[in-house]
Amino acid sequence: MTDKLPNMKPYEEEVKEFSWDLSKEELNYKDGDTINIGEYCTDRICKLGKADKTALIWEGHSAEVKRYTFDDMRVLTNTIAKFLQDLKINAGDRVCLFMDKVPELYFGVLGILKMGGIAQPLFSAFGGESLLTRLDDAQTSAIFTQKKHVAKVRKILNDLPSLKHIIIVDDDGSKPLREREIAFNMEKAEKVENFDVYPSKAETPSILHYTSGTTGKPKGAQHVHYSLISQYITTKYVLDLKDDDIYWCTADPGWVTGTSYGIIGPWANGVTQCVSDSGFTAENWYKFIEKHKITVWYSAPTAIRALMKDGTETVKKHDLSSLRHLCSVGEPLNAEAVIWSEEAFGLPFHDTYWQTETGSMVINNYPGMKIKPGSMGKPFPGMTATIVDLKTYEPLDKQGTVGMIALKPGWPAMMRTYWNNKKAYDSKFVNGWYLSGDRSSIDEDGYYWFVGRDDDVINTAGHLVGPFEIESALLEHNAIAESAVVGKPDPVNMEVVKAFIALNPGYEPSKMLELEIMNFVRKKLSALAMPQEIEFVDSLPKTRSGKIMRRVLRAKEWGEEIGDISTLENDL
Numbered sequence: 417m418t419d420k421l422p423n424m425k426p427y428e429e430e431v432k433e434f435s436w437d438l439s440k441e442e443l444n445y446k447d448g449d450t451i452n453i454g455e456y457c458t459d460r461i462c463k464l465g466k467a468d469k470t471a472l473i474w475e476g477h478s479a480e481v482k483r484y485t486f487d488d489m490r491v492l493t494n495t496i497a498k499f500l501q502d503l504k505i506n507a508g509d510r511v512c513l514f515m516d517k518v519p520e521l522y523f524g525v526l527g528i529l530k531m532g533g534i535a536q537p538l539f540s541a542f543g544g545e546s547l548l549t550r551l552d553d554a555q556t557s558a559i560f561t562q563k564k565h566v567a568k569v570r571k572i573l574n575d576l577p578s579l580k581h582i583i584i585v586d587d588d589g590s591k592p593l594r595e596r597e598i599a600f601n602m603e604k605a606e607k608v609e610n611f612d613v614y615p616s617k618a619e620t621p622s623i624l625h626y627t628s629g630t631t632g633k634p635k636g637a638q639h640v641h642y643s644l645i646s647q648y649i650t651t652k653y654v655l656d657l658k659d660d661d662i663y664w665c666t667a668d669p670g671w672v673t674g675t676s677y678g679i680i681g682p683w684a685n686g687v688t689q690c691v692s693d694s695g696f697t698a699e700n701w702y703k704f705i706e707k708h709k710i711t712v713w714y715s716a717p718t719a720i721r722a723l724m725k726d727g728t729e730t731v732k733k734h735d736l737s738s739l740r741h742l743c744s745v746g747e748p749l750n751a752e753a754v755i756w757s758e759e760a761f762g763l764p765f766h767d768t769y770w771q772t773e774t775g776s777m778v779i780n781n782y783p784g785m786k787i788k789p790g791s792m793g794k795p796f797p798g799m800t801a802t803i804v805d806l807k808t809y810e811p812l813d814k815q816g817t818v819g820m821i822a823l824k825p826g827w828p829a830m831m832r833t834y835w836n837n838k839k840a841y842d843s844k845f846v847n848g849w850y851l852s853g854d855r856s857s858i859d860e861d862g863y864y865w866f867v868g869r870d871d872d873v874i875n876t877a878g879h880l881v882g883p884f885e886i887e888s889a890l891l892e893h894n895a896i897a898e899s900a901v902v903g904k905p906d907p908v909n910m911e912v913v914k915a916f917i918a919l920n921p922g923y924e925p926s927k928m929l930e931l932e933i934m935n936f937v938r939k940k941l942s943a944l945a946m947p948q949e950i951e952f953v954d955s956l957p958k959t960r961s962g963k964i965m966r967r968v969l970r971a972k973e974w975g976e977e978i979g980d981i982s983t984l985e986n987d988l
């Protein structure tokens with residue numbers, strides 16, 4: 417029976433008493449010890465007497481189900497780690513995972529960590545160019561992938577001399593392998609019962625997650641094994657996971673939620689989790705919850721809004737009474753969605769706010785704390801947050817004023833650098849604060865209310881896409897002279913990509929050309945980055961120094977004040 421009391425004490429009490437040492441004590445970790453996330457999530461849980469407990473319940477497209485115990489996971493992650501060592505992959509080498517949500521992806525991350533490698537998960541829907549930019553930047557040594565995605569890797573191989581191995585996890589031998597390819601079947605490989613786990617220390621690099629910014633190429637936020645201290649305790653307190661829970665995180669490990677709270681946090685807590693590799697429909701999701709008796713569910717506002725659109729009739733067709741705690745992340749969770757979920761499931765979604773860079777949850781609604789629908793909640797105990805002035809970056813003390821969310825550095829899961837880009841990393845810190853780039857206000861009770869991003873990055877369905885990356889891809893199309901990409905409002909996805917395009921001489925706007933351009937971006941980057949709307953223009957608004965003012969175009973889409981445009985070169 418699940419204990420009715422939340423794991424976390426009442427918020428104010430916890431804030432007074434909390435120390436990260438508490439997490440270290442529970443993990444039996446002392447400063448200076450070795451700490452390997454792969455080992456903590458598998459071997460350690462087995463040693464705690466849970467070897468036969470189910471770690472993963474996985475369901476594929478055709479509802480086939482696979483189950484793995486913590487001991488299965490321990491052995492399979494050993495097997496992967498040994499396989500990589502035999503390939504002469506060294507500690508510190510980057511190993512990419514480019515796969516759908518198959519068990520190999522989950523165990524692959526832990527296997528890489530166990531042998532000291534740096535796991536670089538990339539979303540399997542990425543196109544060749546998105547993949548190339550990230551593999552080239554990280555100088556990745558090996559990539560795990562599936563037959564269905566290998567063609568994208570083959571196309572960019574010539575540009576990736578450092579990529580030595582392409583490991584295909586579902587090769588059936590029906591076609592000959594090509595240059596640098598090797599088949600590896602996790603289930604059929606000789607099992608490795610004992611493996612000497614790499615003796616990583618707190619600051620040993622663990623995971624590299626690429627995230628998009630406004631300018632330049634995507635940046636690799638580099639995390640370390642010590643992140644476990646944050647991820648373990650936030651999972652326990654915010655997701656409120658308990659020993660008998662069946663947990664479902666809907667995020668893909670290609671994004672940070674899918675690793676921090678879809679791999680590390682829950683398994684370090686020894687909790688059973690479910691993964692669904694089939695597509696989204698309300699019916700599918702409710703069936704999944706009903707079938708596996710999911711108790712704790714971590715999802716995203718876009719999905720919740722899509723469920724809302726589907727209505728409560730579908731909800732009523734299913735027995736969802738196993739659910740006891742719901743959380744959300746990735747985008748603003750509108751008040752209506754919280755209220756609707758109370759109606760539909762008898763439980764509110766608890767909003768959580770954090771970033772790839774923070775590695776773990778930052779501002780959250782806690783079990784037992786009063787939810788103000790539409791608010792992100794309050795800072796995690798042990799973290800110091802504030803809002804700072806948007807120009808001076810000095811803390812603001814006036815309630816209700818909009819400023820930028822800033823955090824005092826030092827929590828365990830914070831990124832340690834951007835890969836090969838210390839300059840960009842350093843620029844995130846001003847006056848002793850880590851600047852999030854998000855605008856918010858704080859009310860009289862200390863609740864944070866999200867206002868928007870302070871840059872041009874587009875958040876579509878909870879995924880960040882960088883306008884610069886899309887504009888660069890667009891410029892490679894023969895017809896395009898220049899372009900500007902902004903987010904436009906969307907009722908379900910919050911924002912979708914809109915491109916303003918000026919054509920080269922000799923090209924005329926047409927529906928055909930529009931579709932061709934959309935497809936061009938989809939193939940190169942991903943469906944997320946594909947413009948949902950294209951507006952052909954004669955020219956784009958620019959500053960006198962020639963910089964395209966996305967801000968002006970964005971404000972028009974959102975019906976907002978344009979602000980100071982005194983430096984604009986051309987008329988709007």
Ligand code: PRX
Pocket residue numbers: 627671672673744745746747748749767768769770771772773792852853854866868869875878879880
């Ligand atoms: O703008 C904020 C938004 O998503 C950004 C972080 O995106 P990413 O690094 O991909 O990580 C997403 C999952 C942790 C933030 O800078 N964001 C995230 N959570 C929320 C949010 N915006 C509003 N409310 C949230 N709860």
